Amino acid sequence: MNALILLMGLSIAVSAVMANTLKNAKEGEFEFVRDDNTLRVFRFVMPGSVILGILLGVWDPWHWGFGAIPGSLQSFDCLYPVKERSIDILALALFIAGMSLRWIAILSLKKAFTVKVTILKGHQLKSDGVYRWMRHPSYTGMYIYGLGLGLALHSVLAMLVILWGVWYSTHNRIPVEEGVLESHFGDDYRAYKAKTWKLFPLIY
Numbered sequence: 001m002n003a004l005i006l007l008m009g010l011s012i013a014v015s016a017v018m019a020n021t022l023k024n025a026k027e028g029e030f031e032f033v034r035d036d037n038t039l040r041v042f043r044f045v046m047p048g049s050v051i052l053g054i055l056l057g058v059w060d061p062w063h064w065g066f067g068a069i070p071g072s073l074q075s076f077d078c079l080y081p082v083k084e085r086s087i088d089i090l091a092l093a094l095f096i097a098g099m100s101l102r103w104i105a106i107l108s109l110k111k112a113f114t115v116k117v118t119i120l121k122g123h124q125l126k127s128d129g130v131y132r133w134m135r136h137p138s139y140t141g142m143y144i145y146g147l148g149l150g151l152a153l154h155s156v157l158a159m160l161v162i163l164w165g166v167w168y169s170t171h172n173r174i175p176v177e178e179g180v181l182e183s184h185f186g187d188d189y190r191a192y193k194a195k196t197w198k199l200f201p202l203i204y
Contacts, residue, residue, distance in 0.1 A: 004088060005054065008095055008149045012050055015099060019106065020115055034117040034180055038173040046142075049165020050149070056161055057153025091151035098144030105130050105137035117177050119184050127192050133201045135178070135192070139170045140199045174198065 020043070106113050108129045112120060130137040146166050150159025182189045198204055 004092065004152050005057070005149070008145075008152055009050065009054055011095075011099060012145070012149070013047075015102070016047065022106070022113065033114075033119075034176065036117075036176060038117075038176055039115060042169045042173060045165050046169045049162055049168075050146075053150065053155075053158040053162035053165070054153065057150070057155040057158035060153075060155040060157055087151055087154065091148045093148070094151065095145045095148030098141045098146070098148060100141070101130065101144065102138045102141030105141065117173075117180050119180060123184065125181070125185050125188055125192060127196075131196075133196060135196050135198055136170070136174055139166070139174070142166045142170070143199070 108131070109126055112118075112123060112126065134140055143163065143166050146162040147159065150156075150162050153159070178189075178193070182193075185192075
């Protein structure tokens with residue numbers, strides 16, 4: 001396992017801990033809280049898929065089309081084969097972009113960001129910034145950095161496991177979040193849904 005993979009794994013772990021411990025709103029500011037099984041699934045499946053993906057990537061004997069995982073500094077060594085070096089540079093770029101998008105989305109919500117599905121007193125619908133195009137940009141960021149980690153592992157198997165973890169963690173949670181927002185904001189949220197994409201602009 002090289003330093004790039006270790007750095008990515010550590011960054012995901014720190015990001016997860018920070019997201020779960022970030023408390024922007026005080027208890028008395030909550031108007032509605034929905035605590036259901038989707039949060040427990042999220043907390044179990046996401047770290048599990050990342051750990052399993054890293055293990056698969058490290059011990060994947062095939063590395064179809066990618067070549068073996070390079071040593072810690074080989075990825076950025078000008079003497080290392082261009083193909084493998086390009087894969088690792090792309091992986092790092094995707095990882096940074098995805099993690100950045102996730103935290104831009106989280107921090108731009110300010111008090112409205114909570115790990116439980118929550119409506120605050122005086123809650124305002126967020127429809128600017130990255131939310132102008134995507135309704136769930138923090139989840140989009142997870143897909144992007146998951147793809148980056150899979151590429152860094154030089155493993156299709158690892159990539160599929162990690163992206164499956166993102167999908168499984170979010171596909172049931174998104175309808176819950178949107179249902180709560182639609183019941184609270186009504187036509188305003190339906191109009192917002194009509195002009196935005198769920199996760200990927202121009203695609204989905």
